[in-house]
Amino acid sequence: MLLKIRILTVSLTSALVLLLMLCLGAQNLSDRHTLKLGKATTAPLPSGFIIGVSIIMGVISGGSAAAVLVPPRR
Numbered sequence: 663m664l665l666k667i668r669i670l671t672v673s674l675t676s677a678l679v680l681l682l683m684l685c686l687g688a689q690n691l692s693d694r695h696t697l698k699l700g701k702a703t704t705a706p707l708p709s710g711f712i713i714g715v716s717i718i719m720g721v722i723s724g725g726s727a728a729a730v731l732v733p734p735r736r
Contacts, residue, residue, distance in 0.1 A: 666729045673725020684714040
């Protein structure tokens with residue numbers, strides 16, 4: 663159980679650090695795009711920010727999947 667919590671904690675911590683670096687790096691980008699989600703559109707965001715958020719979501723989902731799939735100790 664402790665291993666699962668440790669994997670989940672490392673995954674969330676690394677995702678938060680990546681998000682912080684992504685927000686700091688996307689401050690002065692001028693080329694901005696919007697996403698069309700059905701009838702709604704998002705605010706204009708830099709393309710690097712959109713790609714970075716998808717990578718961060720992958721880190722979170724991969725870390726939580728790894729934490730769930732760790733076999734229990736006997």
